[in-house]
Amino acid sequence: MHDARVLIEMGPEAVRRLARRGYSLDLSVLQNLQSRRNQSIHSIDELRAESKRAASEVQATARAGGDIAALKETARKLKEQINDIEDELDGVQEELTTLLLSIPNLPDDRTPEGDSDEFATEVRRVGAQPAFSFTPKDHVDLGETTGILDFARATKLSGPRFAVTRGAGAALERALSTLFLDLHTRRHGYVEHSVPYLVSRKTMTGTGQLPKFEADLFKTSVADRDLFLIPTAEVPLTNLYADEIIPAAELPVAMTANTPCFRSEAGSYGRDTRGLIRQHQFTKVEIVRIVEPEQADSELENMLGHAEACLKELGLAYRVVMLAAGDTGFSAQLTYDLEVWFPSQNTYREISSVSSFGSFQARRANIRTRGADGKPKLVATLNGSGLPIGRTLAAVLEQHQQEDGSILLPQSLVPYLGFRRIAADGSPEE
Template sequence: MHDARALIDMGEDTVQKLARRGYKLDLSALESLQSRRNHSIHTADELRAESKQVAKQVGETARSGGDADELKERARRLKEEIRDLETAQEDLDRELRDFLLQIPNIPLDAAPEGDSEDFAVELRKVGTPPAFDFAAKDHVDLGEAMGILDFARATKLSGPRFSVARGIGAALERALATLFLDIHTRRHDYTEYSVPYLVTAQTMTGTGQLPKFEEDLFKTGVAERDLYLVPTAEVPLTNLFAEEIIAPKDLPLALTAHTPCFRSEAGSYGRDTRGILRQHQFSKVEMVRICAAEESQTEMALMVGHAEACLKELGLAYRVVELAAGDMGFSAQLTHDVEVWLPSQGTYREISSVSDCGTFQARRAGIRTRGADGKTTPVATLNGSGLPIGRTLAALLEQNQQADGSVALPEALVPYLGFRRIAADGAPQE
């Protein structure tokens, strides 16, 4: 969430920067709200001072034996006026907060112009996409032919956009999650967490999912209170430190977790409906970093490298792009996507989106640190996939498929699985 005074002080510069991401800021409406709120606070303070003075006069008059009835009536009216102003101030506070919560983060100047993936700037490619001398299959045909993925039974259980992994398929999912967690905790010094999958509205608000994107969430009533299924572990991991002051010596913090993720995918009908690329429930290892505000870009470079390390370990071809200002997530000020090669589509597809959120989420969630001057300031928060299990599995199957319908597995997974190849009939092979 933004500081209203800071937005107003930036003036038209704020309007132009937010316009880069397709948001039209009504600056005059914001100024009016802030002005009315400030006037309400100032007036209430004046009346409290007057009330205190009148109360003093009542006491003095009573002690001198005079008639204090008129003063007492004035004191009563002042209390009513103050109470009414406090109610109005609460309403204005709520209205201003609601207004600010709808404003996305301001993109950094480094973010390219544009409003879609077509405007992303390629930063680098790593690895060579495989060239096949046979008709390559997609992960759906491969998985179903081997008997390790079952979409029909998943649809029977839950409807479209769900999947069932069976046998080696389930083992592969477990192996990938464990490999990624091992990479992040053992090599990159992340602390692993096991977090709740149901969180409050306040928690969702802290990272920017609410109030603007409620239609994208799954909401459930549990024990007479509304809770939301997490769309990503970013939500509980970041909010672990909500309303806390983190000592500078403890920064940066690096957190990771493997969780299911639940998304309604509202508005995405017709996109990636085949297979496991876009589902209502999927599994993901998430990375979150919390640091001093001035260190966010350095931390972002680290995080992108950590996501890349997982793909390099698996020998998968990928590229890194910088997203355009109008194509970034609501809370991001800069985003780098890591995209893996999918032979069935003949293109790179996003597998990790690493975002520098600056102080945006920290302001909403109340996460601060204390400076040398003793004053508290918001920290910076960053998040990124490291990596999603389903999309990684899809890329793994497609990039490593063989002419006989089998799939060769990277050496990095052998210690977790005990075999190096999946036969065309789904049997493990040395």
Template sequence: MHDARLLIELGGEAQRRLARRGYRLDLAGLEAMSSRRSAAIGAVDELRAESKRAAGEVGRAAKAGAASDEVDALKEHARALKDRIREAEDEVDAAETALRDLLLTVPNLPSDDAPDGDSEADAVEVRRSGEPPALGFTPRDHVEIGEAMGILDLGRAAKLSGARFSVTRGPGAVLERALASFFLALHTGRHGYTEFSVPYLVTAPTMTGTGQLPKFEEDLFRTGTGDRDLYLIPTAEVPLTAMHADEILETESLPRAYTSWTPCFRSEAGSYGRDTRGILRLHQFSKVELVRVCAADASRAELEVMLGHAEACLQELGLAYRVIRLAAGDMGFNAQLTYDIEVWLPSQDTYREISSVSDCGTFQARRSGIRSKDAQGHRGQVATLNGSGLPIGRTLAAVLEQCQAEDGSVTVPEALVPFTGFRRLLPDGTPETVL
């Protein structure tokens, strides 16, 4: 969440930067709400000071032997002041709530490094890695491959849960587990991340702190009522980041690097008709997530570090991909700068998103109350970053498509063989076991 004073100080600059992502900042309304809050706090302070003086007058009058009616009048005045204080405190609460509700809807200020625009067409390509495979035949998509092998069953998934769910079977399920195990081993063993197992259900304050609420409530799955009103996580970014809500971290412990493999649950409101075939856009999917917490002035450098970690997953698998920098108007609500990694899908003859890696600056940390403190006791701001490293379903789709052969078989990337026990899937889905 933004600091209202900072937005007001930035003034037209804040309006300009937010306009780049399609958000109109009502600066006059923000100033009015901030002034209302300041005035309400000032009124409470004045009334408390007056109440303290009134209490002293009552004590002095009683001690001096003043007439009872005079003491009673002073007491009545003191009681009236307490009532006024309660009313003034209610006004403070109302003013703070109104200001907070407004600030919660204001997206992060985009970095000037993000190009102008509001669509995928406005993204800037940064680099490509690997050559798309020259298959020499008309490629089949991952659905056709998976169903022919019997390792992917979308029909039974629909019977169980409706559209946009998946079931993997036998070697397909093994491949999914292998991908997750490989990613976690890579990130914990080579990249220095600490692995966590986290809850899949979290509270509304947790979702609010990381920016999913109130903006994206329609994209979330909500369960329970009353004290057990919880949300299914849309990504492990939420619990991994929110673990430090309302905490002060030692500066010397930064940066912190966390990873987790979890299911993710998204209603995908408004996305109907996009990537609805196969396993590219599901209501439930699994993903290995990366989160970093660092000093506020280090986030840009940490973004490049995290991007390299996500890219390493595809490099080790030998999959062709490219990196793009998203336009200001096409980034997520929390991000100030985002890279997308897009993997080559032969059946579509194009690159498709497989990971987003975002620098959120201090945005989530402010909303969640995460700060830092150095050895001298000086407090500072921290920044948070997150990225996919990587989603299991989309990576499986890319493996099936990029590694397919004309006879219908699929060669397993060498990096996965220690985790699968087989190097190749025959056209009928039979694995060729490693001897």
């Protein structure tokens, strides 16, 4: 969320930057609401001071034995005026808050122009795209032929965009999760957390999923409250520190968690309906950092390296791109995507996003630290996928497939699996 005063002070610059991501900011509306809010606060302060004087006058007159009827009536009217203006202030504040919650973050000027992945800027490519002497299969065919993926029975259970893994496939899922957690905790210094999968409306608002993206969420009602299934562990991890002041000595805070993620994929019908690319439920290892604002840029590069390390451990060919301003997520200032090579599609597909949010989420969730002067100040937040299990499993199957239909798995997974190869019939082989 934004500070209205900052946007008003920025003026045309705020309008320009938001226009880069396709948002039209009407400064006059914002200025009018902020002015009405300030005037109401000023009027209430003046009336309260006058009410305090009237109360003192009533007490003094009563002690002197004088007639206080008229004075009491004046005091009563003053309180009524205060209550009326407070009601007006509540309404204006609600309008202002609703507007501010709808305004996306200001994109970093380093982001390229454009509103889709076509305008992303390639930063680098890593790893050689595998060359095959045969026509490579996609992960769906590989998974169903070996029997380690079962989409038909998942559809029977829950409808489309769900998957069942079995045997070596389920073991591979578990191994990938454990490998990523070990990399992030042992090598990169993150602290593993186990977090709730159901969170409140306030928690979803803190990281920017609400109110804008309610249609993308799965919601349930428990007793008298709404709870939402998390779309990513970013939500509970970041909000662990909501309404707190983190001692500066404890920054950066580095957290990771392996959780299921739930997304309705509203508006994406017809896209990526085949396989593991776009599911309603999937598992993901998330990494989150809360840092000093001045360290946000360097910390973003660190996090990008942490996500890349997962792909390198698996020997997967990938590339890094910087998203265009209009394609950057609602809460983010700057986002790098990691795109892994899918031989069956002859293209790179997004597997991880690593984003810097500046103080945007911190203001919404009220997460602060103290500056050198001892005064509270907002922190900066960052998050990234490190990595999603389903898409990574799909990439492993496709890039490491063999002509006989087997999959030769990366050596880094062997300690977690106890086998190196998934045979064409789905059985594990050393």
